[in-house]
Amino acid sequence: MPELPEVETVRRDLNKALKGKTISSVRVITPSLVRGSARGLTQHLAGKKVAAVRRRGKLLLLAFNKTDKTDLVLLIHLKMTGQLFYRSRQALIAGGHGQEVPDDIVQGKPDKHTHLVFEFQDGSLLSYNDVRKFGYFELVGADRLREVLEAYGPEPLTGSFTADYLTSILRGRRTALKNILLNQSLVAGIGNIYVDEASWRARVRPMRRAERLSKAESERLHRAIVWILTLAIKNRGTTFSNYVDGHGRRGGFAQLLKVYGREGKLCSRAECRQQRAVIKKTTVNGRGTHYCPHCQV
Numbered sequence: 001m002p003e004l005p006e007v008e009t010v011r012r013d014l015n016k017a018l019k020g021k022t023i024s025s026v027r028v029i030t031p032s033l034v035r036g037s038a039r040g041l042t043q044h045l046a047g048k049k050v051a052a053v054r055r056r057g058k059l060l061l062l063a064f065n066k067t068d069k070t071d072l073v074l075l076i077h078l079k080m081t082g083q084l085f086y087r088s089r090q091a092l093i094a095g096g097h098g099q100e101v102p103d104d105i106v107q108g109k110p111d112k113h114t115h116l117v118f119e120f121q122d123g124s125l126l127s128y129n130d131v132r133k134f135g136y137f138e139l140v141g142a143d144r145l146r147e148v149l150e151a152y153g154p155e156p157l158t159g160s161f162t163a164d165y166l167t168s169i170l171r172g173r174r175t176a177l178k179n180i181l182l183n184q185s186l187v188a189g190i191g192n193i194y195v196d197e198a199s200w201r202a203r204v205r206p207m208r209r210a211e212r213l214s215k216a217e218s219e220r221l222h223r224a225i226v227w228i229l230t231l232a233i234k235n236r237g238t239t240f241s242n243y244v245d246g247h248g249r250r251g252g253f254a255q256l257l258k259v260y261g262r263e264g265k266l267c268s269r270a271e272c273r274q275q276r277a278v279i280k281k282t283t284v285n286g287r288g289t290h291y292c293p294h295c296q297v
């Protein structure tokens with residue numbers, strides 16, 4: 001699943017590409033991916049001009065110019081395997097979860113996994129593909145938008161996510177640290193990869209009982225989360241087999257991963273290499289979890 005750095009990378013690319021473009025039509029091929037009325041979505045979006053592409057956690061928000069006094073925002077959640085492709089005469093942008101850009105999309109046609117197609121007045125197309133169909137689109141007004149956004153915890157790269165805040169959400173929690181960090185209502189945007197990476201950097205095991213972290217550890221973890229997410233955005237996210245960024249390029253963060261997907265390999269910390277300490281993989285609440293048993297406690 002694309003996490004905060006990957007969704008932010010897509011957001012930045014789409015914001016540049018779509019800002020100021022007017023939607024001429026929306027084709028909903030798979031209505032089940034639309035929350036609410038698919039017909040309503042089609043009707044309301046025709047003629048709307050994109051004001052900005054925003055993000056909250058892993059959710060993308062398409063905001064429109066308020067020319068007709070309506071205050072609608074389109075929510076797009078890529079979930080596990082959602083992909084957005086933008087194609088104009090000048091550019092081909094791909095973002096989210098996906099391998100190569102499908103040939104049909106390159107040629108401006110939907111392929112077998114295309115569920116929605118937005119056409120803009122200049123002839124450019126934004127297509128949504130999703131193999132597993134867990135993603136969704138929802139057109140919301142101001143009240144529903146507020147409700148959706150309020151359900152998210154603080155954005156980890158803003159001032160509202162402080163070391164004190166992190167300490168406070170770990171306090172008294174008997175569950176694994178990882179479960180707390182994956183809970184979008186406590187912290188927005190972090191997923192499996194970045195929990196493992198931040199925990200390694202902070203030298204704490206993701207399966208540690210949250211309430212058992214010392215204040216020094218939770219402060220270290222706070223710094224690690226901010227550092228990892230910032231670095232990942234700078235590198236346009238993490239790509240394994242299937243994440244491509246807004247230009248169809250693979251994210252550069254994969255080569256910087258220290259534990260995620262590295263089970264059986266030596267830990268890169270000098271002290272661990274000396275001891276031949278090997279990265280282990282276990283599961284926490286059904287999620288594959290990577291750590292070094294030598295430097296993480």
Ligand SMILES: [Zn+2]
Binds near residue numbers: 296
């Ligand atoms: Zn280690």
